Amino acid sequence: MADYSSRWDKRGQRPVRIANCSGARGDPGYQMRRQAELGDVDFITGDYLAEMNIADNAAAYHQGKHPGYDPNALQGFRESIDLIARKRIKVIINGGSLNPAGLAEECRKLAIERQLDLKIAFISGDDLYEQIKSDIDSTRVIPAHLDSGNPQVSIKAVVRDFARDPAASSIVSANAYLGARGIVKGLENGADIIICGRVADASPVIGAAWFWHSWSDQDYDNLAHALIAGHLIECCSYITGANYAAFYEVDPEVLIDLPFPIVEIGNDGAAVVCKHANTKGLITVDTVKCQFLYELQGNLYLNSDVTAVLDNVRIESIGTDRVLMTGVRGQPPSPTTKLAIFFQGGFQSQILLNATGYATAEKWAIYEKQIRFGLQKSCVLDDFSCLEFQVVGVNEANPKSQLRSTTYCRIFAQAVSEKPLNMLLKTIQEYGMQHFSGFHLSFDLRTGFPLPFNQYYPALVVQTELKETVNFLGKDGQIYSSIDGGHPPRYQKLGRRDSYETALVADLEIFGPTKRARLGDIVLARSGDKGANLNIGLFVRDADTWPWLQSFMTCARMKALIGDDWCEELFLERVEFKNLHAVHFVIYGILGTGVSSSTRLDSLGKGFADYIRDKVVGIPMKFLKSITVTAVHT
Incomplete structure (x- = not known):
């Protein structure tokens, strides 16, 4: 049996191996186990959150009807915690969502039950729900929009309306995107498992590399490389063959049951993306380029601890399923960080209807006219904040089957109250027998019932106003130590983002x-x-x-x-x-x-x-x- 006892005594003497076990909610718990059992890694990180994850569960959590954390993350620990303890792998995930303390407590119970000596901590300071509600209630002002610094960017009317007349009661969640400082403090104080709420997607990887190599918080080039390394693996199989533009060049069998990636980060920040040996999938220059280009906002990548300058990034193959990323420069972070606010947006519904064959465009045109006539007659047409008739698909010329001759119309509607949406469904039923030729339904219209939805408002929060803290749980479940993560020593105010045509225009x-x-x-x-x-x-x-x-x-x-x-x-x-x-x-x-x-x-x-x-x-x-x-x- 391999001896892992010296792993942490030799940290910094080689690149750190950081595996990813999740890129979104729904990634199953066994992916954490696979990363631990299929080879040797130092850390396992996981990104279980997207903007909508927290908001979807927020109301139920505040009512005591949801645990607040991602259940797949807990399942991952149930399947992996023994192996993690034996191999001395440290785990950092943001699966704590709204309730990182709750998931940390579940991990503590698992460790006690299985007689494992693990130090468990969680990060707090991202959840600003009560604070934002209080601020809005007292000032009727919401924080500045993320894109408000660019006067050429139009902020949609519904968001402007909320900004003009905010209501604290409509706030569903408000979470700041934290950096890696609390994570590093936790690792420095012996944490084996760190449960985060809303840290930025790449922060667990930054924290792991920062701690492993004992970087300072002003080693900006190194931190910036770790930031982009985290960006590369945060979406798990998106870099091992999923969502890959040239998938059609790959044997389909290679793309079934994809492995999740690993990144090796050296003391200089240079990162090698790889995967466990003898697994499916592929890691090539092209799969890494595709993931690098995913969800960027230009040539600067922002994080609470560092700004990565990407103009000279290099991606090159250094072996089978091994791709090197270098050339990133680092600068101090911005004095503000992202704050994701969700508020109650009202109600929305969608209804799908089908049309087959001849004169499709004319069919949908007359259908939309008919439904709008009915809504006008019912005096609700002006009550919709959104009513769109979206025709999806194009019927094939000289079709070989009826499906190839069929398109569908997606009627998508939003309103402040349920009434207009209920009237939409009633109107469609009212004129149900006055339809065009070739009209048919895939299923009944119960899908058209209105459902509440949450509206996203990306805002800015000043970093010095945040209190990023790592909290350690004792064996009795009580917090025995809370350590302030502090703040970056320097900030750099952002100007307008770069935008330019090529300087070398060729005829x-x-x-x-x-x-x-x-x-x-x-x-x-x-x-x-x-x-x-x-x-x-x-x-x-x-x-x-x-x-x-x-x-x-x-x-x-x-x-x-x-x-x-x-x-x-x-x-x-x-x-x-x-x-x-x-x-x-x-x-x-x-x-x-x-x-x-x-x-x-x-x-x-x-x-x-x-x-x-x-x-x-x-x-x-x-x-x-x-x-x-x-x-x-x-």
């Missing part, structure tokens, strides 16, 4: 004759959400094609490719990552109000990259000749 004619082809035939991409905003990074695989992508993918080009989804209310930023042969855009406001209240079918923006890659454009023939297109064209 597209110099690349030779073109052929109409899909952009995705030579360009890979990844997209995702940042609240109301959406990011997309596009890259090519070789240096010869890079000057063409730089010159071709301008802001004007992106707006044209967005097509009917572009409107002048939106705002676009563009930067480049030259070493990655990548162009990156942020589209402000395209997801509406974002998260759980977005009206878009693709509310998290994950499908946007493949939408853009599906566009037919003029591509130089010499680049098309140099590749083999393996995606199925339909």
Whole structure:
């Protein structure tokens, strides 16, 4: 049996191996066990939270009807805690959600039950629910919006309305994104398991590397590398083959039951992304580039402890399933950090209806007119804050089956009260027998009943106002020590984000004759959400094609490719990552109000990259000749 007793005596003498066991709620507990049992790691980290996770359970938690923490995280400890103790692996996860103390207590009970000598701690200081409610109640003012520093960014009307007339009673949750300082204090004082609430996604990885290598809080380049290393593995299988733009080039068997990743971070911050040996999936330069470009906000990546400058980042293969990331610079953090506030947004519903075949566009046009007529007659049409008739899909020419001739209409509605939504359902039933030819339903209309939803308001909070604390539980379940995480020693005020066209614009004619082809035939991409905003990074695989992508993918080009989804209310930023042969855009406001209240079918923006890659454009023939297109064209 391997001897793990010397692991922590030799920390800092080699790169630290940090495994990830979760990228979102729903990731099963056995992934924690697999990371512990399939090979040797020093830390296991997990990211169980997204913006909507906390808000979804907040009301039930405040009413005592929900434990507040992620149940899959607890299941992970049930399956893994014996192995974690034996192999002396330290675990840092944000699965504590609204109640990190509660999950820490469950871990303490497990350790006592199984006679394990483990020191368990939890991080507090992120939950500002009561404070924000009190502040709003007394001042009727809410914190500044995350994008308020850019006057060109439009903040949606429903958010502006809340800002004009805030109600403390409508607040559901308010959580600040903490850094890694409390985590480091916990590790320095012997913690084996640290349960976090809303720390930033990459903070557990930063904390593990910071502690392992005994960095100072002003080793900004090292901390910045750890920040981006955490970003690379925080979404678990998104870097081992999931959500991968070129999945069609990979044997499907390799993509079934994907492993979760590991990152090895050296004393200089350089990070190698890898996975356990003899597992499925793949880690290549392209899978790492895709994940690097996911959910960025430009060439700066912000965290409470450090700002990462990404202009010169490098990603290169150093062996099978081993990819090195270097070239990140670090700067002091911003004096503010993100504060995710959710408030009651009202009620929403969606109804799905189908149309088959001939004259589809005309069918949906007359149907929308009919329903709006009925709502006007009932005097509720003006009571909707949102009423959209979204036609999804295009019926195939000369279809080979009825399904290929069918589209559906997604009627999406929101209102302050339930009444307009109930009248919408009643109106659809009222005119149910006056439908167009080819109309049919997939299921009954009970799905159209209104449900309450939470509205997301991304705000800013001053870091010095936060009290990030690590709390240690004794064997009796009482807190025997609470240590203040402190604050960064320096801050750097942020200016406007960089946005620019390429400085080396080339005449597209110099690349030779073109052929109409899909952009995705030579360009890979990844997209995702940042609240109301959406990011997309596009890259090519070789240096010869890079000057063409730089010159071709301008802001004007992106707006044209967005097509009917572009409107002048939106705002676009563009930067480049030259070493990655990548162009990156942020589209402000395209997801509406974002998260759980977005009206878009693709509310998290994950499908946007493949939408853009599906566009037919003029591509130089010499680049098309140099590749083999393996995606199925339909």
